[in-house]
Amino acid sequence: MRFGRRAGVTGDVDDGELVRLVGGGDRLAFQALYRAYFPRLARFLDRMTRNVPLLEEVVNDTMLVVWQKASSYDGSSKVSTWIFGIAYRQALKALRGLDEPLEDAPDVAGEEWHEPEHALAALQLQRGVGRALDALPLEQRAVVCLTYYHGMAYQEIAETIGCPVNTVKTRMFHARLRLKDMLSDHLEEIR
Amino acid sequence: MNTQDPSNVAEHQDMQALLPWYAAGSLVDGEAARVQQHLRDCPECRAELAWQRRLIETAAPLPAGLDPERALARLMPRLDEAPSPLAQPVAKPSPVVPAPSRFASALLDWLRGPGDWKGWAIAAQALVIVVLAANMLPAGTPPDYKALGSAPAATPDVLVVFKPDASVQDVQRLLKTSGAHLVGGPTATGAWLLDVEAAQRASVLAALRADPAVEMAEALAAEGRQ
Numbered sequence: 001m002r003f004g005r006r007a008g009v010t011g012d013v014d015d016g017e018l019v020r021l022v023g024g025g026d027r028l029a030f031q032a033l034y035r036a037y038f039p040r041l042a043r044f045l046d047r048m049t050r051n052v053p054l055l056e057e058v059v060n061d062t063m064l065v066v067w068q069k070a071s072s073y074d075g076s077s078k079v080s081t082w083i084f085g086i087a088y089r090q091a092l093k094a095l096r097g098l099d100e101p102l103e104d105a106p107d108v109a110g111e112e113w114h115e116p117e118h119a120l121a122a123l124q125l126q127r128g129v130g131r132a133l134d135a136l137p138l139e140q141r142a143v144v145c146l147t148y149y150h151g152m153a154y155q156e157i158a159e160t161i162g163c164p165v166n167t168v169k170t171r172m173f174h175a176r177l178r179l180k181d182m183l184s185d186h187l188e189e190i191r
Numbered sequence: 192m193n194t195q196d197p198s199n200v201a202e203h204q205d206m207q208a209l210l211p212w213y214a215a216g217s218l219v220d221g222e223a224a225r226v227q228q229h230l231r232d233c234p235e236c237r238a239e240l241a242w243q244r245r246l247i248e249t250a251a252p253l254p255a256g257l258d259p260e261r262a263l264a265r266l267m268p269r270l271d272e273a274p275s276p277l278a279q280p281v282a283k284p285s286p287v288v289p290a291p292s293r294f295a296s297a298l299l300d301w302l303r304g305p306g307d308w309k310g311w312a313i314a315a316q317a318l319v320i321v322v323l324a325a326n327m328l329p330a331g332t333p334p335d336y337k338a339l340g341s342a343p344a345a346t347p348d349v350l351v352v353f354k355p356d357a358s359v360q361d362v363q364r365l366l367k368t369s370g371a372h373l374v375g376g377p378t379a380t381g382a383w384l385l386d387v388e389a390a391q392r393a394s395v396l397a398a399l400r401a402d403p404a405v406e407m408a409e410a411l412a413a414e415g416r417q
Contacts, residue, residue, distance in 0.1 A: 038259040
């Protein structure tokens, strides 16, 4: 099969070629692009949606837009930036109106991050961090996730979510303060 | 760091703002060198960096239950709902579009419109339903998306929105008694696409509309035809 590469190893050069083929209506290319991006989008959207069925639906809605818009992709941004930008907007669309905390939501108190003391420390820490991330407003969570878990530069994040570079830095700054506050119980483990 | 010097304070704040991307290794070389320089003289930023690196290391694994192939199989029929814009004019030189198709595409466009919370709630719930419903398909039938270029996929001609409290049993019963096949969905508004024998379309529609588990059932072709 032409697109028999392992998912996740396609570089952006290959991605660009795939998107060009998808723009021409090539379904095999679309399936290859889908398989390459599913794990990355799932990791990003897992933090955004916290719900497996919804996560898969947002991945699908994202990739449907990719299918529909591939012919107008002009290569001015990286393929990953373009696709993550679509995913971000699809996640916002899906989650607005749910009880997701948004940018100006009040602070979440930190007292609920306790786990039984005998729990495995690593797992406890992981879960604590996961829950702290989940408690961040959506916009901050997206910036943290793209920075820490997708290795995106701040300029790329600004492009992905469609905001100025300084907004990315500001969101990250506030997110760090909140994370520190919420993870104060775990601070000793983290240090 | 000399915190008395305002220029040092500004530099400290600038560098601290860049630490997340330094920790993740995504700064350009010039900026990374500046941060590195600052870190030598700033214990506060070194501690902050260590903290952030631990955060990065605690990346949680992907949740259990994800299945890319299942999700892809669900998506492929939706590509038929909305052909790639470039492919469309090439694939369809100038066919006369019958009125029912225009109605169908308008309805589908409406259904694909911006999702609201209710649509998503229904879609998320109904996902469980369709996975179970898919298990009812005859064994050995390959998924449509693998039959690229060999045979056209089933054409949806009825769409149905189940009530949020509809159970899996409700849907199984409806599909069994109506003889309809699920061929796509959910759309952004939680609608499912059914393939129904043309001769039975009117009676299936009537049965669906009368069923308490059904929120809405509409024909994607004019009801009076065929």
